[in-house]
């Protein structure tokens with residue numbers, strides 16, 4: 001029988017979010033119901049509310065979460081009730097051409113729960129990124145649940161469900177940062193700082209953090225940045241070149257999602273270096289670059305979705321490194337809040353006051 005829980009709904013474009021009663025069906029074949037313990041507030045939740053992602057209102061927001069599996073449907077063998085899990089938004093299919101080529105992190109057919117959660121009047125909800133975890137419980141595909149060591153707190157674990165994984169993975173998976181590399185990260189919010197932390201983890205020798213906000217640069221330093229550049233005051237391309245012997249960085253990670261910062265990343269990398277775009281642009285943005293520079297500078301221009309992560313491989317590994325004291329995931333949690341404080345959390349995010357506000361349930 002469907003259960004009634006409280007959840008944060010975005011009812012329509014730019015309308016304030018509100019708490020409503022959500023009906024969560026019992027899990028069907030291949031599905032799981034998860035009791036959510038913590039869920040971080042990500043920029044993407046705000047994009048959903050603003051109608052920037054799709055028009056499928058009403059949305060059940062929240063997608064950066066950890067919790068405990070309450071029940072599973074037929075045929076679910078990888079997780080069981082009582083398991084502590086991080087929810088992921090890329091449950092790989094194992095059958096598409098990317099999966100069959102042995103590159104499941106590019107899976108083109110990731111799946112979500114088949115049944116829909118609804119409001120009490122039967123209105124179907126669209127869960128953000130197929131998760132919808134600003135709710136006491138949520139229904140997902142069992143493959144969206146990744147078991148990790150329960151010794152970690154839920155508020156820390158949940159961060160790997162989106163932005164922090166995106167940033168760390170942009171460095172260690174997409175950018176393939178290695179020992180001794182020079183890295184520059186443009187935009188040091190939650191995602192960029194995670195790219196800084198990931199670069200440190202990978203053994204980068206020089207990590208240059210670029211932002212327009214000094215508060216962000218200070219945090220980036222505590223995450224492992226060796227140098228900082230305020231690009232409101234200083235030309236970041238020149239500064240990065242100066243700090244790298246006149247050449248540019250081996251890997252430049254763009255974590256803003258704007259044409260001008262992408263162009264900075266393009267010119268701030270060394271010849272044959274790598275640019276990783278992890279910031280998400282909007283549909284109207286365009287870039288113009290001399291094709292000769294694209295050719296002549298060589299190297300690779302990549303984009304990174306969800307840090308090209310494989311949840312089953314990366315989540316448990318990063319949680320273990322955190323528990324060993326080698327990756328400070330807790331530093332990303334600026335504040336913990338309640339479900340009914342979502343609008344305030346969006347405002348603080350907009351002002352740049354937080355890396356992550358995390359709802360605890």
Ligand SMILES: NC(=O)c1ccc[n+]([C@@H]2O[C@H](COP(=O)([O-])OP(=O)(O)OC[C@H]3O[C@@H](n4cnc5c(N)ncnc54)[C@H](O)[C@@H]3O)[C@@H](O)[C@H]2O)c1
Pocket residue numbers: 042043044162163166186187188189190191192210211212213216231255256257258261277278279280281304305306307349352354355
């Ligand atoms: N690729 C993915 O899978 C993925 C996943 C999650 C988030 N994202 C995207 O990553 C981006 C960053 O997310 P976030 O949560 O860190 O956001 P955020 O708002 O916390 O951080 C953005 C940072 O960029 C800085 N900034 C803004 N304009 C700048 C400029 N012109 N030059 C330098 N710095 C500038 C801001 O001061 C801020 O520190 C967003 O576009 C988000 O949508 C991507």
Ligand SMILES: [Zn+2]
Pocket residue numbers: 092093094095096097098099100104106107108109110
């Ligand atoms: Zn696939």
Ligand SMILES: [Zn+2]
Pocket residue numbers: 042043044045063064162163
């Ligand atoms: Zn997100």
